[in-house]
Amino acid sequence: MLKKILIPVVFSLVLFLHVIKLDEIPMGFFVDETSIGNNAYLIAKYGFDENKLPYPLFFKAFGEYKNPLYIYVNAVVFKVLGFSEFYLRSTSFLFFAIFIIVFYFLIKRIFPDNYYARVYALISAGTLPWFFTVSRISFEVISQLTVIAFLLLYIYRTYEEDFPSSPYPNSKKLLLPTATGFFLGLSVYSYTSSRLLAFLMALTVVLIYRARRYLLRNICFILSFMTSLIPYAIFIKRHPNALTVRFKETTYLYDPALSYLGKALLFVKNYISYFTPQYLLIKGDTNYRMGIGNFGLLYAAVFGLFIFWIYLAVRKRHVLENKFVKLILAFLIISPVAGAMTKECPQSLRGILIGLFSLILSAYAFDELKNYKARKLITTTVFITLIAQASLFVFVYFFVYPPKTIEAFIGYGFKYAFKKGIDYNPKKLNLVNDEFFTYIRFYKYVLEKEGGYYNPALYNKTNGTCYLYYDKTEKADRTLPEVCKGIGYIDDGMTGSRFRVRCCQNSE
Structure with a gap:
């Protein structure tokens, strides 16, 4: 009986925590939120943006270009539900709700026989500080998290699940890799870092699944990915420097005072900063728009299981024989690359995918606990630690954090x-x-x-x-x-x- 209701109860609680007082906490709206709201409202009502351009691919605002996916979904929300502060941020709630559902189905496919691994992953993803804060503000990055969750689900279905044996192509062999390429291409329109990461991810997929039996799937995947980039390529050709304006302001790569060696060393330093225990476990992002301050981005249970997975990968050869696990590890390694090229490091928005890939690997480690004699004790300890820290985070977020957001979000x-x-x-x-x-x-x-x-x-x-x-x-x-x-x-x-x-x- 408990197993039948536990997951629906967790789902309901997670969604409730993400939607309650959505227009009140954080207190005030940041200028980027209202800029997104302005453009979405104009698109929904008139079909043009604040610069009077009809249905633009990217939205020019504050001297840069905002990504289209979030704004167009926001416009649909306004069109269907109406325009308000609540519905502005409810777009992020919608993206998160889709993410948590897709993520759960991915975990269910990976661990079909481990019910408690699914419960662990659901509680962790549903309350993880790295995801929670951005799912309650109107920032584009939450759309990237959702699209990448779809991407992982379709990669798994395309490459890890068996197709009917046939010498001829069938619809499943064609549609699944085509959908995979589409979602990878869609990520380019979600958040800025994906303009680099998408190409690295495409290369990673093809390299890991390079066996001959994957050839047709890889061809469909790459063709779909490249097709989805046609609007992006046309925009770049018409506006050569438009999408690099913000990057040039935030990166050190164009700093003439730094030598090539200096830039390389700074990149390594920035890259490592995303993986330090102090950042992941203790301080988190000190910017109150992106975190609650002095609270890690990962829970101790998630981080501990992630470290345990690294131990297993080193000690047990079979762990890395799984191609999908190799893929997640490779994605984790490349995910901070774009963020490490900027001056402000570590920054949680640019590194949000680290949280997703670390969480998946920690779920693999949780699944390995079933092979240990003390599995019940260890599993119980994991859940107690996880629920206790999640409860603490939720309490701090709703009762301690709000006054700190007034200065950070400005618009209160x-x-x-x-x-x-x-x-x-x-x-x-x-x-x-x-x-x-x-x-x-x-x-x-x-x-x-x-x-x-x-x-x-x-x-x-x-x-x-x-x-x-x-x-x-x-x-x-x-x-x-x-x-x-x-x-x-x-x-x-x-x-x-x-x-x-x-x-x-x-x-x-």
């Missing part, structure tokens, strides 16, 4: 200040800090849907000018130089927020 209180400024019915409503213009656009759409926005130009206005500003000084008097010029004014803002609105009480 903007909507309140914006609406207060509108309600004052001013002659003008000016944004002092131009870098936050995307908030104006986003919350204009939000308030329109909520019925709390109107165009001041349509009304008779007798009040003075209002100024929306971000108070970086935290001065008690909230002074703004040259604003209201000594005349009376009101100044308002949500408690805890640095966004304020100052309205002059008479016309200037």
Whole structure:
């Protein structure tokens, strides 16, 4: 009876934790989130982006180009469910929900006879800090995780499951590798690091499954992958430098002050930083947009089993005889390559696939526990440790972490200040800090849907000018130089927020 309900209960609990207070925690929306929301809203309503381009392949914003997969799925969500702060972040929830389902079916195929290995993998993936934080914010990287989960499932079905013996091609021999190539190509449109990793992964698949019996599958896989890249290739030809602008800003590879040897050593240092116990187990990502701070990205149980798998791979030859295991190990090795080329290392978004591949290898180690006499004791210890740390993480995330997100996400209180400024019915409503213009656009759409926005130009206005500003000084008097010029004014803002609105009480 317990076995019948345990997995559905875990699924339900995981999804509940990912959707509860989605628009409230983290507190405030980061500018990148609202930029994605703006473009998705315009695509859903009008069919063009913020630059008036109809259905673009990549979205130009903040001087760079955002990836299309997340934005178009977000546009579908807005079209079907409506536009709101909640539905903006619910796109990430949707991607995560699909990920956890696909991941579970992958694990079920790998370990069809080990029920508790599936439970372990489900609890770990469902609450892992590396995945949890990004599944509750509107960042593109969560779409990469989902697409790669599909990729792994179809690689397994294509290369590890037997086909009916026949000298002639059949639909299964053609469709499965074609789907595999499609998902690898789709990853290029999900998150920036996949523009490099996808090609390395394609090469890895062909090298590991290079036996003659895989020839037809490899041909279908590569043809499908290359076909899916045609729009990408056309975009690059038309916009040669567009997709490298952000990379040139974040990488050290173009730094003339560094020698080739210096760059190589820095790459090695950055690469290693992604695998240090301090990063994986203790500190995690110190940026509060990407982690809760001073909490590892992997649970101790997951990390411990991953180390145990390495031990098994060294000591027992049969462990690496499994081609799919070799593939996961190879993917793990190449996954930090793109991130290691940037100045900011380690960075959890660029290394998120490390979490996925480490988790799968740890599940293989969990499965090996069945061969030990003390398996019940060890398995029980693993589950107790895992559930205890997962419970601690969830508690910290919902009850300790939120106030720390106000500074990190910046946008907390903007909507309140914006609406207060509108309600004052001013002659003008000016944004002092131009870098936050995307908030104006986003919350204009939000308030329109909520019925709390109107165009001041349509009304008779007798009040003075209002100024929306971000108070970086935290001065008690909230002074703004040259604003209201000594005349009376009101100044308002949500408690805890640095966004304020100052309205002059008479016309200037």
